[in-house]
Amino acid sequence: MPERPDLDYQVPLLAGELVGLGLVGATVRKPVVLRCLADEVRGVVQGVRRRAHAVDFDLGAKHLVVLPMLAGRFEVTPPTQRVSADTAVIFALSDGRQLRYRDDVQMGSVWLTAANAPIPGLAEGGDDVLGPGFTLERLRALLKGRREQVKVFVMDRATLDSFGNAYADEALFAAGLHPKRAVSRLRPEEVAALHGALVQTLLRAREVIAQRQPALPEKVRDFLHVRGRKDQPCPRCGGTIRVAGIHGHDAFFCPSCQPDVEGKGMVDWRKPGGAQ
Numbered sequence: 001m002p003e004r005p006d007l008d009y010q011v012p013l014l015a016g017e018l019v020g021l022g023l024v025g026a027t028v029r030k031p032v033v034l035r036c037l038a039d040e041v042r043g044v045v046q047g048v049r050r051r052a053h054a055v056d057f058d059l060g061a062k063h064l065v066v067l068p069m070l071a072g073r074f075e076v077t078p079p080t081q082r083v084s085a086d087t088a089v090i091f092a093l094s095d096g097r098q099l100r101y102r103d104d105v106q107m108g109s110v111w112l113t114a115a116n117a118p119i120p121g122l123a124e125g126g127d128d129v130l131g132p133g134f135t136l137e138r139l140r141a142l143l144k145g146r147r148e149q150v151k152v153f154v155m156d157r158a159t160l161d162s163f164g165n166a167y168a169d170e171a172l173f174a175a176g177l178h179p180k181r182a183v184s185r186l187r188p189e190e191v192a193a194l195h196g197a198l199v200q201t202l203l204r205a206r207e208v209i210a211q212r213q214p215a216l217p218e219k220v221r222d223f224l225h226v227r228g229r230k231d232q233p234c235p236r237c238g239g240t241i242r243v244a245g246i247h248g249h250d251a252f253f254c255p256s257c258q259p260d261v262e263g264k265g266m267v268d269w270r271k272p273g274g275a276q
């Protein structure tokens with residue numbers, strides 16, 4: 001659920017609330033998410049940063065890394081606030097408040113490790129899509145030799161930092177690319193459209209979320225064009241938004257704005273027998 005634009009908004013908020021405070025204890029309500037001993041989660045928060053799709057709390061000697069996966073969310077609250085049923089771990093803060101990690105599907109995980117230690121399930125090392133180095137030439141170089149479907153490519157966090165399901169769908173809609181298109185068959189103008197869409201989708205999302213200022217545990221997704229809009233009209237052409245399964249993920253797209261020009265319904269003159 002939290003994707004890069006969400007974390008780009010939440011991480012500075014968490015840093016503003018937590019830096020300088022001590023984590024003085026942890027109460028575990030859903031043990032599956034905590035991959036360390038609760039007693040060991042202690043230390044003064046010296047920094048909070050996004051690490052790919054995880055949040056890294058620098059406690060000095062150790063780092064507390066939370067990988068929110070599908071449904072994880074944070075809350076900084078007085079202890080008197082009702083504890084919601086999805087609360088997995090409550091960290092006590094030295095000012096009396098609590099940092100709560102909520103996760104109603106318990107797919108996320110919380111780790112206490114050395115700085116930059118590898119975290120299972122945390123893919124990182126991808127190019128910063130919003131950094132100055134992510135040029136069209138760089139995207140072309142990243143695509144070289146790759147053969148997967150474009151949605152799979154966009155969501156590969158070891159390549160791009162970083163897109164989850166929602167913003168991958170939005171970027172492909174903006175680029176006019178069907179999610180199942182093979183990256184090896186994208187035309188140069190389509191690669192250019194993809195580059196612009198990747199950058200603009202993250203920038204726009206960041207801007208909208210910053211304007212809306214949701215509370216920490218909330219996410220803003222109602223401005224998305226295709227994600228979560230199955231059977232609704234496409235905002236661009238009025239056609240119907242469809243969903244396709246791709247490697248265990250679902251992809252929302254508009255079949256008219258994002259035609260599957262390499263799809264089974266088309267005669268592919270490059271394959272032997274394609275015209276049968």
Ligand SMILES: [Zn+2]
Pocket residue numbers: 234235236237238239254255256257258
């Ligand atoms: Zn459309």
